Amino acid sequence: MRAFQFLLYLFLFAHSSFNNAEQTHHFNIYHDSDYSNHFASANAIKMGFLSALESEKDKLKNLEFNFIEMDHRGNSNRSLLHMKKFLKDPEALFVLAGLHSPPYIKNRTFINKEGVLLLVPWAAGGPITRYEHGTNWVFRLSVDDTKAGYRIIQFAKEKRSCEQPHLLLEKTPWGKSxxxxxxxxxxxxxxxxxxxxxxxxxxxxxxxxxxxINSGADCVVFVGNAIEGKYFTQAMAEIDKELQKPIISHWGITGGNFFNNTKQYLSEGLELNFIQSCFSFDDNPQTETVKKAVKSAKKLFKSDFDTETLQAPAGFVHGYDLGLLFVQAMTQIAPSQKISETREKLRLALENLNLPVEGLIKTYISPYSNKGHDAHEALGFDDLCMAKYKNNGSISIIKNEG
Structure with a gap:
């Protein structure tokens, strides 16, 4: 296991308000993600979260964060090893999750029993945030499969006139949910x-x-990631055109290099739509929040960040908004000497955010609580939209009607 470090120093030397006697708190953020096979999503999440810290750095005085990339390669056991390493680290504050749901479904009991504070900006599996046997340590700001399936099926029936969909699902806990x-x-x-x-x-x-196709299906509803999605898209494109069926997909395909591998097929008229959260950098006029996010990202990542060519943009958007919620929670606590106590304070603060937080997707008003099926879900059904690729690979959001 190899860790890559990105240092973001937020210890501000702020004019007369600076007090040499104030203690600087050092924290590690573990990014448990698939940097090997789905780099685009992992990198977008990292850029979004760190850009949020940059945007709100004035609220994070006397705090220093060390962002550590932990590549689980899509392997649940490797992810578990990262969790165990996290628990042994006296400066580890929380784990930022990645694209894959299986590591957090399979390891859910361990995560919650051991008090691994897990913030989820992508993995969509329904069970991840729904732990019923004690304290819940997992907070999500992402698509939630208990709602996503309804939006995908609604779109298939209403917009693609698909009366007989066929479900093509990866054989994992994510697919089963x-x-x-x-x-x-x-x-x-x-x-x-x-x-x-x-x-x-x-x-x-x-x-x-x-x-x-021979079974009489009107469309294919796909749940999988970019690697397999590429091959199924290619396979559909190579079938006689009159036999091709629309593909309505979960958003896993957007987490890698899917578009570059399939653009020739999409340009030939193959129908492909997929779910996203309802935000686009193309929305005009841009709000001050959007302008601030872009400015921070360009400051940190220079030419590597471009809203027109950003791969896996939902990773950035969700990472950014989740970062803003984290910052608000941090302003509500005083770090303790014991890291376990600081994690618990942070967990409680997330459940009790006392100010609205204006994000890219929406303004979050008490997004988390300690009661109810969706207690640790920041997004709801109305925040989910369908989308398609533009010719340049950017994503066009199809706004919900009504």
């Missing part, structure tokens, strides 16, 4: 389901899709 929601959204007319494994390649994908 989506099946439950999507079948519930379909009501009595249940869909047929095909499961696929990670590393499915184009030859196998073609066989799967031919079977789905």
């Amino acid at each position: 989506n099946e439950r929601t999507m079948q519930d959204a379909l009501g009595k007319a249940k869909a047929e389901v095909t499961w696929f494994n990670w590393n499915t390649r184009v030859k196998k994908a073609k066989l799967v899709l031919r079977g789905i």
